[in-house]
Amino acid sequence: MSKELNQDTEEIQIYLKHIKQVCSELTEEELAKFSEKLTVTYLAKNDIYITSGQIQKQGGYLVKGLIRAFHTDDFANEKNIYFIPENEYTFHYASFMDKKPSPLTFQCLEPSIVVNFPMEHLHTAYLQIPKFEKYGRLIVEAKLKVQQERLESLLFQNAEQRYFDFVNQYPQLFNRINVSQLCSYLGVERQTLTRIRKKLSRVK
Amino acid sequence: MSKELNQDTEEIQIYLKHIKQVCSELTEEELAKFSEKLTVTYLAKNDIYITSGQIQKQGGYLVKGLIRAFHTDDFANEKNIYFIPENEYTFHYASFMDKKPSPLTFQCLEPSIVVNFPMEHLHTAYLQIPKFEKYGRLIVEAKLKVQQERLESLLFQNAEQRYFDFVNQYPQLFNRINVSQLCSYLGVERQTLTRIRKKLSRVK
DNA sequence: TTCGTCCTGACACATTTGTGCCAAAATCAT
DNA sequence: ATGATTTTGGCACAAATGTGTCAGGACGAA
Numbered sequence: 001m002s003k004e005l006n007q008d009t010e011e012i013q014i015y016l017k018h019i020k021q022v023c024s025e026l027t028e029e030e031l032a033k034f035s036e037k038l039t040v041t042y043l044a045k046n047d048i049y050i051t052s053g054q055i056q057k058q059g060g061y062l063v064k065g066l067i068r069a070f071h072t073d074d075f076a077n078e079k080n081i082y083f084i085p086e087n088e089y090t091f092h093y094a095s096f097m098d099k100k101p102s103p104l105t106f107q108c109l110e111p112s113i114v115v116n117f118p119m120e121h122l123h124t125a126y127l128q129i130p131k132f133e134k135y136g137r138l139i140v141e142a143k144l145k146v147q148q149e150r151l152e153s154l155l156f157q158n159a160e161q162r163y164f165d166f167v168n169q170y171p172q173l174f175n176r177i178n179v180s181q182l183c184s185y186l187g188v189e190r191q192t193l194t195r196i197r198k199k200l201s202r203v204k
Numbered sequence: 205m206s207k208e209l210n211q212d213t214e215e216i217q218i219y220l221k222h223i224k225q226v227c228s229e230l231t232e233e234e235l236a237k238f239s240e241k242l243t244v245t246y247l248a249k250n251d252i253y254i255t256s257g258q259i260q261k262q263g264g265y266l267v268k269g270l271i272r273a274f275h276t277d278d279f280a281n282e283k284n285i286y287f288i289p290e291n292e293y294t295f296h297y298a299s300f301m302d303k304k305p306s307p308l309t310f311q312c313l314e315p316s317i318v319v320n321f322p323m324e325h326l327h328t329a330y331l332q333i334p335k336f337e338k339y340g341r342l343i344v345e346a347k348l349k350v351q352q353e354r355l356e357s358l359l360f361q362n363a364e365q366r367y368f369d370f371v372n373q374y375p376q377l378f379n380r381i382n383v384s385q386l387c388s389y390l391g392v393e394r395q396t397l398t399r400i401r402k403k404l405s406r407v408k
Numbered sequence: 409t410t411c412g413t414c415c416t417g418a419c420a421c422a423t424t425t426g427t428g429c430c431a432a433a434a435t436c437a438t
Numbered sequence: 439a440t441g442a443t444t445t446t447g448g449c450a451c452a453a454a455t456g457t458g459t460c461a462g463g464a465c466g467a468a
Contacts, residue, residue: 071356071359071360073360079359079360081355081356081359081360092352093345093348093349093352094348094349094352094353097345097349098349103356126338130334130337133334133337133338133341134330134337136341137337137340137341137344140341140344140345140348141297141301141344143348144297144298144344144347144348144351145297145298145301145302147348147351147352147355148296148297148298148351149298150355151285151351151354151355151358152275152285152307154355154358154359154391155275155283155285155358155388155389155391156275156277156283156285159425178444178445178446179445179446179447180444180445180446184359185359187358187359188425188426189425189426189427190446190447191425191426191427191447191448192424192425192426194446194447194448195424195425195447197447198447198448363455382414382415382416383415383416383417384414384415384416392455392456393455393456393457394416395417395418395455395456395457396454396455396456398416398417398418399454399455401417402417402418
């Protein structure tokens with residue numbers, strides 16, 4: 001894992017472009033100001049970005065690659081809770097906001113590039129750039145929406161429907177994740193997912 | 205279900221007090237301005253506040269009572285997805301934000317009182333009262349935190365642990381909800397919850 | 409009180425899911 | 439290309455969960 005200071009890289013431009021897209025009211029100066037303390041991290045496949053138990057002092061935005069966030073139980077079994085593809089924030093929201101240790105480990109499934117901002121930098125931005133509050137609200141709203149849909153699907157759909165939906169909703173993501181990684185995300189064991197796949201392949 | 209216009213009732217004061225508590229920067233004038241278009245709804249036990257399939261034109265804040273939000277499947281089976289106790293917003297965030305039909309029905313488990321605000325009123329507040337953006341962000345962040353914890357508990361805890369946690373985390377809520385209502389919230393059938401209760405009662 | 413309704417725990421049985429293991433197939437690095 | 443590693447599907451068996459039903463008890467309304 002190598003890290004370098006902001007040298008106005010291509011990666012940082014991608015991140016700023018995303019911010020502008022979500023909240024067009026932000027001016028170039030404001031964005032330039034925000035970009036000052038950003039850093040970039042380059043990660044290889046299987047590299048760990050956040051270790052569980054560790055307090056996240058900075059937030060990260062995934063510019064390129066794919067990361068899985070998993071929980072480890074008492075018997076060292078891993079369960080994938082989230083997959084983070086490019087153009088999403090890659091940290092544990094709940095624990096990040098409360099400055100508590102992350103319950104999950106974030107590991108690269110592909111070589112990845114992350115743009116980082118220190119926690120205090122975010123708070124400074126909220127205070128100094130009023131319009132940044134709006135950006136924050138929109139990001140969190142979007143995240144809440146996705147989480148809510150996933151939570152509800154876990155409660156009122158069965159594993160077969162969830163698999164079917166995942167394949168159709170995120171076909172490009174599905175093709176980058178293997179069955180072993182996918183099963184815990186869907187809330188079942190690998191053998192069950194195998195059975196589901198078998199059943200669905202007969203039908204179509 | 206009876207509704208009346210804002211007459212600066214006690215209920216509205218409770219709601220405004222909550223807003224002030226979350227975002228103390230908001231002035232009395234700003235709050236007074238926001239309170240103008242609020243209405244109050246009084247609901248009896250079993251009354252429906254939101255019917256699934258219906259677009260929510262206004263948001264509601266539950267001042268008193270208890271509401272369940274449930275999903276109905278093709279065979280008319282109901283599954284409770286959320287319980288909303290007093291001092292929480294009572295609408296479906298994801299669909300409300302997108303002006304889409306609510307996938308859930310909101311029904312009172314107890315006599316309830318809701319303070320309502322029209323959707324446009326919220327957007328106006330965001331535009332006219334900059335500090336309101338912060339309030340919005342904080343509310344959504346808090347909601348996201350709760351949702352995220354619940355989603356994760358569904359993925360890496362078993363039903364027994366979820367039941368145990370629920371009883372300990374929300375003892376006052378637990379005492380107001382019966383087993384039949386609780387089971388789908390925890391993601392299991394009633395029979396399974398009965399087994400869990402039986403097992404736990406032997407242990408303690 | 410009395411009636412009716414709702415809630416709960418229980419049971420038997422069917423079905424689904426999990427566990428542990430193995431071998432074939434695919435993938436990766438050298 | 440070759441060997442090592444990972445991924446996958448399959449099997450047998452165990453365990454957990456769901457389904458349908460029932461009766462006793464709690465609760466509320468008249």
